[in-house]
Amino acid sequence: MLNIKDLHVHYGGIHALTGVSIDIPQNKIVTLIGANGAGKSSTLKSIMGLAKASNGSIKFNGEELVGKPTTQIVTKGIVLVPEGRRIFPNMTVEENLFLGAYTRRDKDGINKDLKWVYELFPRLKERIWQKGGTLSGGEQQMLAVARGLMTKPKLMMMDEPSLGLAPLIVKDIFSIIKEIHKNGVTILLIEQNAKAALEVADYGYVLETGAIVLEGPGKDLLSNDDVKKAYLGEHK
Amino acid sequence: MSFQIFLQHLVNGISLGSLYALLAIGYTMVYGILRLINFAHGDIFMLATYIAFYSITSFLLPWWAAFLIAIILTSAFGIILERAAYRPLRSSPRISIMISAIGASFLIENLGILIFGGRPKAFPIAPIFSHVVVIGNVSISVVTMIIPIVAAIALIILNYIINKTKTGMAMRAVSKDYDAAKLMGININYIISFTFAAGSAMAAIGGILWGLRYPQLIPLMGIMPGLKCFIAAVIGGIGNIKGAVLGGFILGIGEIAIVASSPALSGYRDAFAFVLLIVILLVKPTGLLGQNSAEKV
Incomplete structure (x- = not known):
C-alpha cells in the first residue's frame, strides 16, 4: 500500500534520514521502533508532507506523495x-x-x-x-x-x-x-514502547540514526537478541 | 451634569466604542491566526473610506452601492496584502513579518498621499444620514444611532461564521494549533486569506461609518484609530474577539467620559488609550479576557 524507497530528509545541515526503505502492505500493522532522535517522526512527517524529502520516493497505491501538499495527502x-x-x-x-x-x-x-x-x-x-x-x-x-x-x-x-x-x-x-x-x-x-508495539505488529523495522538496521516479522524481532538488549531491557 | 446630557454622552460613547470595536476585531483575528500585529490594518480602514469617497464623487454611485463596493474591494485588498507582504515570510522569524507590516503601513499611507493628495477631503454624506432624531430630550444624529446597530449586525454575522460554520471551525483550529490543523486536511492558505478578508471587511464597515461620523478624510487618518484599536485589542486580550469588542467599548466610552467630565481634558483624549494600555500591561498583561496560555513549543 505504502512504499518508501531510499528516503532522505535533511533539517538544515542535519541528515535526519539516510536512505530509508519501508513497505507497508495493505491491512497489516507495521511498527517502526527506535530510540529518540532515530528519525521515526521524520519518516511520518515526510509521508504527510510536513517535512520535505530531499531524495527518494514515497508511493501510496502507486501514486507519488513527495512534493504534494498535506491537504491532498489527507484526502488520499x-x-x-x-x-x-x-x-x-x-x-x-x-x-x-x-x-x-x-x-x-x-x-x-x-x-x-x-x-x-x-x-x-x-x-x-x-x-x-x-x-x-x-x-x-x-x-x-x-x-x-x-x-x-x-x-x-x-x-x-x-x-x-x-x-x-x-x-x-x-x-x-x-x-x-x-x-x-x-x-x-x-x-x-x-x-518507544517497543514490547507493546512488536506484540501487536505484523512486521517491524528498527531505526537507528536515520537508517533501518533491522527488520522482520513482529514475533521474530521480539525474540531477537539485539533488539532485546537495546529496546526491551536486559533480561534480569 | 444633567441626566439628559449624560445620556447624550453615553450615546456618543457607545457610538465611538462600536467603531473602535469593529476595527479592533481585525487586529485580534489576524493575531489569533498568524501571531502577527497587522500594523497596516489602520491604513486598510483608511482605504475603505477613500474607496467609498471616490465611488460616490467620481463614479457617482448611490451611497449604498459605494459602501458595498468599498467593503468588497477592501476585503480583496486585505487578501492581496497578506499574499504580498506576509505569506512569503511565514517561515521567517516573527520579527521579519512584523517589520513587513510596518513597511506595508508606511507604503499604503504614502501611496495614499501620492494618489489621493494630502489635503483633507469631505466625505459625502447622503441627506438621509444628516437627519437628527429627537428622543425625549436627547437629540441624536441618524449616523450616531445607526453605528451601534450596524456594528451589532456585523458582529452577529461574524459570530455566526466563526462558531457555526465549517470555515469558522477551521479558523479556530488554525489559530490554536497550526500544525494539527494541517493534519486535518485544512487548507491553511485559504483560511488565512479568509481571516484577512473578514477582518478587512470589519475595518471597511468601521471606516465607512467613521467617514459618516467624522467626515474629514486624510491619508493618515488611519494612524491614530489604528493605534487605539490595537490597544483596544490588547486590553481585551489579543487573539480574543470578544475581548476586542470589550476593549473597543471601554476605549470609546472612556474617551467620551474624559471629554465630558472636563473640557480642559479634551486635549488628552488620545492619551487615555495609552494610559489604559500601560495600566493593563502592569496589572493584567494578557488582557481582560485573555488567558495565561503558555506557548506550545
Whole structure:
C-alpha cells in the first residue's frame, strides 16, 4: 500500500534520514521502533508532507506523495495521529471529531462514523460537550485516535500513542489499535514502547540514526537478541 | 451634569466604542491566526473610506452601492496584502513579518498621499444620514444611532461564521494549533486569506461609518484609530474577539467620559488609550479576557 524507497530528509545541515526503505502492505500493522532522535517522526512527517524529502520516493497505491501538499495527502486516505495528541483544547470533543472529518463531504457517512467512534470510545461519548483541554491524557489520546478515524483513513499512522500514559490506559489504546485494524485500516505505528508495539505488529523495522538496521516479522524481532538488549531491557 | 446630557454622552460613547470595536476585531483575528500585529490594518480602514469617497464623487454611485463596493474591494485588498507582504515570510522569524507590516503601513499611507493628495477631503454624506432624531430630550444624529446597530449586525454575522460554520471551525483550529490543523486536511492558505478578508471587511464597515461620523478624510487618518484599536485589542486580550469588542467599548466610552467630565481634558483624549494600555500591561498583561496560555513549543 505504502512504499518508501531510499528516503532522505535533511533539517538544515542535519541528515535526519539516510536512505530509508519501508513497505507497508495493505491491512497489516507495521511498527517502526527506535530510540529518540532515530528519525521515526521524520519518516511520518515526510509521508504527510510536513517535512520535505530531499531524495527518494514515497508511493501510496502507486501514486507519488513527495512534493504534494498535506491537504491532498489527507484526502488520499492517510491520517497522522500526532505525537502528544495535539487535540484542539479550545474545542469540544464533538467539534474535534468533526474537524477530523473536515475534508469529507458525505454527511451520512460522517454521522455513521461518528456513531461508530462513540461505540469504540464510550468515555468520549460521555464527554461530547467537554472542551478538549479538560480531558485527561488517556482521554485526549482516545480523542486524537477517534479524530483520525473520522477522516475515514486507509492508512492510519500513529506517533507514540502510549507516551505519558498509565499502563492500564496503554493496554486500552493497544486493544483499540487491534480493533481498528480489524475494521480494515492499515496501521503504521511508531513507538518507544517497543514490547507493546512488536506484540501487536505484523512486521517491524528498527531505526537507528536515520537508517533501518533491522527488520522482520513482529514475533521474530521480539525474540531477537539485539533488539532485546537495546529496546526491551536486559533480561534480569 | 444633567441626566439628559449624560445620556447624550453615553450615546456618543457607545457610538465611538462600536467603531473602535469593529476595527479592533481585525487586529485580534489576524493575531489569533498568524501571531502577527497587522500594523497596516489602520491604513486598510483608511482605504475603505477613500474607496467609498471616490465611488460616490467620481463614479457617482448611490451611497449604498459605494459602501458595498468599498467593503468588497477592501476585503480583496486585505487578501492581496497578506499574499504580498506576509505569506512569503511565514517561515521567517516573527520579527521579519512584523517589520513587513510596518513597511506595508508606511507604503499604503504614502501611496495614499501620492494618489489621493494630502489635503483633507469631505466625505459625502447622503441627506438621509444628516437627519437628527429627537428622543425625549436627547437629540441624536441618524449616523450616531445607526453605528451601534450596524456594528451589532456585523458582529452577529461574524459570530455566526466563526462558531457555526465549517470555515469558522477551521479558523479556530488554525489559530490554536497550526500544525494539527494541517493534519486535518485544512487548507491553511485559504483560511488565512479568509481571516484577512473578514477582518478587512470589519475595518471597511468601521471606516465607512467613521467617514459618516467624522467626515474629514486624510491619508493618515488611519494612524491614530489604528493605534487605539490595537490597544483596544490588547486590553481585551489579543487573539480574543470578544475581548476586542470589550476593549473597543471601554476605549470609546472612556474617551467620551474624559471629554465630558472636563473640557480642559479634551486635549488628552488620545492619551487615555495609552494610559489604559500601560495600566493593563502592569496589572493584567494578557488582557481582560485573555488567558495565561503558555506557548506550545
